[in-house]
Amino acid sequence: MSGNGYMIEVSNLTKRYAGHVAISNLSFTVERGEIVGLLGPNGAGKSTTMRILSCFMPATSGTARVAGLDVFHDADEVRRRIGFMPENNPLYTEMRVREYVKFRARIKGLYGAKMRDRVDTVLQQCGLTDVTKKMIGVLSKGYRQRVGLADALVHEPELIILDEPTIGLDPDQIRSVRQLIKDLGKKHTVLISSHILPEVEMTCSRVLIMRGGHILAADSPANLEKALSHENQIVVELAAPIEDLTICWEQMAEVEHFDIAPIDSDYFRCSLTPVNGADIRPQIFNMVKERGWTLRELSRSRYSLEDIYVRVTRPQSEEELY
Amino acid sequence: MRVFFTLTRRELAGFLVSIAGYVIIAMAVFLMGLSFSVLVGKLEVPTPMPIVELFYMTPFFWLILILSVPVITMRLFALEKYSGTYETLMTTPVGDWQVVLAKFTASLIFYMLMWIPLIGCMYVLSRYSNDAAAFNWVSIGTTYLGIFLVGALFMSVGLLASSLTRNQIVAAMVSLAFTVSVFLLSFAGEKFGMETDWMNEALRYVAMVDHMQDFARGIVDTRQVAFYLTLSSFFLFLTYRVVQSRRWK
Numbered sequence: 318m319s320g321n322g323y324m325i326e327v328s329n330l331t332k333r334y335a336g337h338v339a340i341s342n343l344s345f346t347v348e349r350g351e352i353v354g355l356l357g358p359n360g361a362g363k364s365t366t367m368r369i370l371s372c373f374m375p376a377t378s379g380t381a382r383v384a385g386l387d388v389f390h391d392a393d394e395v396r397r398r399i400g401f402m403p404e405n406n407p408l409y410t411e412m413r414v415r416e417y418v419k420f421r422a423r424i425k426g427l428y429g430a431k432m433r434d435r436v437d438t439v440l441q442q443c444g445l446t447d448v449t450k451k452m453i454g455v456l457s458k459g460y461r462q463r464v465g466l467a468d469a470l471v472h473e474p475e476l477i478i479l480d481e482p483t484i485g486l487d488p489d490q491i492r493s494v495r496q497l498i499k500d501l502g503k504k505h506t507v508l509i510s511s512h513i514l515p516e517v518e519m520t521c522s523r524v525l526i527m528r529g530g531h532i533l534a535a536d537s538p539a540n541l542e543k544a545l546s547h548e549n550q551i552v553v554e555l556a557a558p559i560e561d562l563t564i565c566w567e568q569m570a571e572v573e574h575f576d577i578a579p580i581d582s583d584y585f586r587c588s589l590t591p592v593n594g595a596d597i598r599p600q601i602f603n604m605v606k607e608r609g610w611t612l613r614e615l616s617r618s619r620y621s622l623e624d625i626y627v628r629v630t631r632p633q634s635e636e637e638l639y
Numbered sequence: 640m641r642v643f644f645t646l647t648r649r650e651l652a653g654f655l656v657s658i659a660g661y662v663i664i665a666m667a668v669f670l671m672g673l674s675f676s677v678l679v680g681k682l683e684v685p686t687p688m689p690i691v692e693l694f695y696m697t698p699f700f701w702l703i704l705i706l707s708v709p710v711i712t713m714r715l716f717a718l719e720k721y722s723g724t725y726e727t728l729m730t731t732p733v734g735d736w737q738v739v740l741a742k743f744t745a746s747l748i749f750y751m752l753m754w755i756p757l758i759g760c761m762y763v764l765s766r767y768s769n770d771a772a773a774f775n776w777v778s779i780g781t782t783y784l785g786i787f788l789v790g791a792l793f794m795s796v797g798l799l800a801s802s803l804t805r806n807q808i809v810a811a812m813v814s815l816a817f818t819v820s821v822f823l824l825s826f827a828g829e830k831f832g833m834e835t836d837w838m839n840e841a842l843r844y845v846a847m848v849d850h851m852q853d854f855a856r857g858i859v860d861t862r863q864v865a866f867y868l869t870l871s872s873f874f875l876f877l878t879y880r881v882v883q884s885r886r887w888k
Contacts, residue, residue: 371730375886389886396732403730407723409649411656423645424731468727 323382324349324476324506325370330379332365332530339365340530343379347523349475352502354517355510356626357527363510364404366527367480370508371401384475397426400469400505404480406462410454414445417453418467425472439467443497459490466497477501479509483516495520514626526626550590553601554614556583565604571597584613643737650715650745660749663710667703667753674699675760682764692855694760695782701848704789705818711750712797713811715742716882720805735882743798743875750790754783778857785854788867789847793818795874802881822847 325347332339340362347353355363369376370383372392381388383395409417418440422432440446443463448456453464462482469477482498483491498520501507511517517524518538526534526541534541555562559577562585566575574590591597598615605612654660674697681693694700719725728738761779793814800813825848843849850863 368726373726373730373885392886393732396730399730401727401730403723403726405723407727409653409724411653412649420645420649421731424642424728424733426642426732428641 322349323347324351324384325508326380326382326385327366327370328380330366330369330381331377332362332369332374333377338530343530343532345525345532345535347506347508349506350502351523352498352507352509352521353523353525354521355508355525355527356512356514356517357510358512361512361527362530363527364480365530367401367478367508367510368403371399371478372396373401397472398475400472400474400477402465402469402477402479402482405484406465406482408453408461408464408468411452413450413452414456414460414464415440415449417464418471421468422471427472435471435473439470442470443467444493457490459486459493462486462490462494463497466494470501474505476506476508479507481511482509483511483513491516550588550618551597551601552614552616552618553587553589553612554580554584555587555605555610555612557585557608557610559585561608562587565608569597569600569604571595571600583611642733643741646733646737646741647745647748650742651748653714654711654745654749659714663707663749664753666710667707668756670699670703671756671760673697675763678760678764692778692852694757695851695855701822704786704793705815705822707750707753708790708793708797708818709800709811709814711746712794712801712814713807714801715746715798716801717805717807717810721807729885735879739798739802739875739879739882743794743878746794746798747787747791750794751783751787754786775857778855781854781857781859782851784859785851788864788871789851791871792821792867792874795871795878799874799878799881802878821845825849 323346325345327346328344330343331341343362343366355366357363368374369381370388372388372395375389384398386395386398388395409420412420415436418436419432422436427435440449443466445460445463445467448460453461456464466479466482469479479498483494486494495516498507498509502520502522509517509520521538523535523537524541525532557565559579562577566572566577566587566589571591572589573592576588578586578588580586589597589601596617598617601615602612654663674694677697677699678694716725719728758779796817797810797814800817801807801810803813804810824842825846827842844862844866850860850866853860853863
């Protein structure tokens, strides 16, 4: 076991299928206790990365280590340390909830009192206590997802890998699953994948944005936002003569670029790009006051993670953040 | 070992909890019933043959053998691959051998359960026939041994077919093609095996109908037992390699 404390170490990982490359030269690390989100559009290579980490299939080249163990050579040991919930959360629908979790606990090497104890704990933890005798096939999607989570947790793995854990859930269920994931982060290392942004933004301490088998950006959601905040915009909505407005923005030194769009009869919506991302809202306010125009909105829009995601994963532009 | 039992139990439950298992059993019982009535018809004419041998001579007996196996085995791997549970299964610390053997064992147990009603047919015959000599438990035992061995071979082929695809229909067709052609090989000897002796000899080794005839007479030939066991092991080994092969690509 390597003592550097990384839970996941991936270096130069490549997976080629016949005819196309799913991931190429992927490298990243995840420290113990982190909740990391893999974010990217469909086909970005998220599931492939997770399948390799969970020893379901080998990589074409490169290495991946979990808790210091190679996923190919020490596959059995790695599998013992991982709780994996694949995409779409496949379950044996003809089994009952408790029966299924017990079965999974057994094949993961738990028996007797310890097994029963763990099964009861995870059923409680995942809020499944009132459906333990129900068949999985009749459960709602939210409950099934929790069964999948209970299965991933039952053997107390060091690393939990969840592929699209909230896909297809209604907003209430999404919230409860997210809360569960956040709670897991207190004891385990968690790697989740998603193509939904707010999910990752809310639950993860770090985000890896993927596209076309590459990692395009890797940082905390806050840092990613900061990195792009110099490109913010100022939105002004006001009633003024259009000619005056144009001259006024042209003369203002801090404004690099502007757009004016009429909205109502009198009002115009102006989007201003300030030089170096300066906050010029006070100047604008003073100017409007001096001229006696009517101002009804003055705001500064910052790039959200969503904008970053859209920018980064846009297929045409090859610009990279780092 | 515990993992193996857990997996076997689950696989068996997969047959017995779902309706599919009972449909298969019902189909088998129906065909056994048809065989039984054909048999009763034959018994009106006095015959020196033992009853079990007569029974297996009815075409329905072979129909059950040939048809039930693909239906039982097609789901074993293909369904798991299709529904994705294969991924959840193979990312736990279970061994590839454990998975293959558990599926094989469970399907074989289910298959033998399916044949239990046959004992009932035999019992009715022994109870109401006047000729006690036509019926003995040893030949029933050896018939069941024969059914078991043929079943083991067919199951291992079905398992291999299922492991190769995620489509249950494809798996069923591949194993059906095998079971039918192996069955037909029994008659190949009579048809064109006369020209050379070695060909005849070789075909006799694989003639299942002849083997079953021996079993039904109470003859257990170790050559035949070895034939079925080695061939089943061979196909199980191939299945194991297929399961393993996902780690080669």
